[in-house]
Amino acid sequence: MRILIADDHDLLRDTLVLFMQSESGFETDTAPDFDEALRMVRDNPKYDLVLLDFTMPGMNGLQGLDVMSKEPGAAHVAIISGTASRDIAEQVLASGAAGFLPKTLPAKSLVNAVRFMAMGEQYAPLDFLRGGDDESTHPLAEKLSRREYEVLQGLTQGKSNKEIARDLDIREPTVKLHMKTLYRKIGASNRTQAAMIAKEEGLF
Numbered sequence: 001m002r003i004l005i006a007d008d009h010d011l012l013r014d015t016l017v018l019f020m021q022s023e024s025g026f027e028t029d030t031a032p033d034f035d036e037a038l039r040m041v042r043d044n045p046k047y048d049l050v051l052l053d054f055t056m057p058g059m060n061g062l063q064g065l066d067v068m069s070k071e072p073g074a075a076h077v078a079i080i081s082g083t084a085s086r087d088i089a090e091q092v093l094a095s096g097a098a099g100f101l102p103k104t105l106p107a108k109s110l111v112n113a114v115r116f117m118a119m120g121e122q123y124a125p126l127d128f129l130r131g132g133d134d135e136s137t138h139p140l141a142e143k144l145s146r147r148e149y150e151v152l153q154g155l156t157q158g159k160s161n162k163e164i165a166r167d168l169d170i171r172e173p174t175v176k177l178h179m180k181t182l183y184r185k186i187g188a189s190n191r192t193q194a195a196m197i198a199k200e201e202g203l204f
Contacts, residue, residue, distance in 0.1 A: 001118045002045065003028045006037035007053035007080065009158025012103070015195055016051075019107050020114070034058030034068075041073040048118040049098060050074040054081035054088065061088075065097055078117050082157040089125070099123030103157045106202035140186060140203045148182040151175055156195045156204045 003026055007013050013030045020026040029044070031037035035058045041047060050068055054061060069077045079092045082103035089100040098117040101110060102125055113123040141149055147168070154164035161179075165172045179191065188194035198204050 001026055001048045001115065003114060003118065004031060004037060004040060004047045004050045004074075005029070005080075006031040006034065006051065006056060007158070008032050008056040009053075011155070011192060011195060012053075012158030014192075015156070015158075015199060016110070018196075019111055019199070023111050023115075025115075032056075034060075034064050038068065038071070041068065041071045044073065046073050046075060048075050049114060050077045051080050051101070051114070052077065054079050054084045062091060062095065065092065065095060069095075069097065076117055076120065078123070082153075093122065093124055097122075100125060104153070104204045106204070107199040108202065138201075138203055140198065140201045143185045144182055145178075148178050148185070151178040152182050152186075152194060152198055153204055155179075155191050156198050158195075 003020060005013055005016050005028060017028050017030060020028045029040060031040055033056055034052070037050065037052065041050060052059060052064060052068060058064065065077060065079060068074055076098035078098040078101060080101040080103060081088070092100045099113060099122055101113055101123070105113065105125060117123050144152065150168055151164055154167060159167070161172050161175045165175045168175070179194075183189065183194055186194060186197050188197055
């Protein structure tokens, strides 16, 4: 299966590629923005699935989805997002897209969803659409304060310290402090390892 992952966060792209490579049968390419993704779809052999970040440069939300869906080189197109609402997810699915993947999806579920969509099926995250939230019952989440959990979630989405600080309305030094404590609590030595642990444990 040929998969194209288009997202402007390097860490997220690299993490997804690692998970794809750990499974057999995937050939994965990446793009940092919509324009590059469009070029790759037009210049390369047909992709079984194109995964588009909803808020990356050039995407323009649902407009980008519509443009990519009309490309012959993209057999199926899906949206991945860490910020889109349930309403957006429902619009994505209603448009006939291959699916909607929240970035909070556990790694194993994400890989299964990608395989599912590449085969022509539509993936809908029922827990997300229902507004379900079971983070408090996760053993890894129980080790963290609410703020540490939110910082870790930002890390898994490939966000910089500045972006996390802006999203949580706190200062960058505070983000760094939370990162230091959460690293110790989950046994990570850096941000990449922390994101990998969170994904592997199915926290996000």
